[in-house]
Structure formats: C-alpha cells, structure tokens
Amino acid sequence: MHNQIDQAAGLRKLKKNKPVRVIAITSGKGGVGKTNLSVNLGIAMAQKGQRVALLDADMGLANVDILLGLYPKFNLSHVLTGEKKFG
Numbered sequence: 013m014h015n016q017i018d019q020a021a022g023l024r025k026l027k028k029n030k031p032v033r034v035i036a037i038t039s040g041k042g043g044v045g046k047t048n049l050s051v052n053l054g055i056a057m058a059q060k061g062q063r064v065a066l067l068d069a070d071m072g073l074a075n076v077d078i079l080l081g082l083y084p085k086f087n088l089s090h091v092l093t094g095e096k097k098f099g
C-alpha cells in the first residue's frame with residue numbers, strides 16, 4: 013500500500029488548512045441536468061466568494077470543459093495513472 017500513489021494526499025493537505033465542503037451531484041439516470049446544475053451551482057458559489065473546484069468524474073464522456081469553453085491538457089485519467097496530482 014505505501015508504494016501506491018496516495019491520491020487523497022492533496023485533499024488532506026487542503027483540509028488541514030480549512031474545512032473542505034464536498035457536494036456530490038449524481039443521479040440514477042443520464043441526461044437529467046447534473047452537469048448544467050453543477051456548473052451553475054459552482055458559478056453561484058464563486059460569485060458569493062467561495063473558492064470552488066468543479067470535478068467532472070465521468071471517465072467516459074466528461075463534458076464540463078465544453079460547457080465552460082475550456083480546453084484542458086489533462087484529465088482525471090492522468091491523476092489515476094499518477095502522472096498528475098491534485099493541489
């Protein structure tokens with residue numbers, strides 16, 4: 013286990029400084045508006061002064077980048093392979 017990459021290390025480091033609130037948006041059915049709700053909730057919270065990190069955990073067809081007009085060089089798969097890390 014100690015040889016494996018600790019993917020939660022970055023989150024734990026953040027938690028030490030300030031409590032991190034996690035909101036999971038999920039559903040039992042596809043296409044019901046999760047991504048749109050997540051983006052708009054994130055924008056609303058940021059406008060109220062919160063620091064927001066939006067994570068699209070869809071490993072197949074993540075599209076939050078498209079909604080936000082972003083062109084990321086890396087995605088969640090790079091974190092899982094250890095190539096990149098959070099924080």
Ligand SMILES: Nc1ncnc2c1ncn2[C@@H]1O[C@H](COP(=O)(O)OP(=O)(O)OP(=O)(O)O)[C@@H](O)[C@H]1O
Nearest residue numbers: 039041042043044045046047048049050070073075
């Ligand atoms: N409140 C809403 N009213 C009308 N249409 C909506 C609303 N929210 C989302 N939609 C539309 O529904 C479709 C699916 O939205 P969205 O991508 O947010 O759903 P999703 O639950 O994230 O889907 P997936 O399960 O494929 O990730 C999109 O075409 C979007 O424009």
Ligand SMILES: [Mg+2]
Nearest residue numbers: 046047070075
């Ligand atoms: Mg979605």
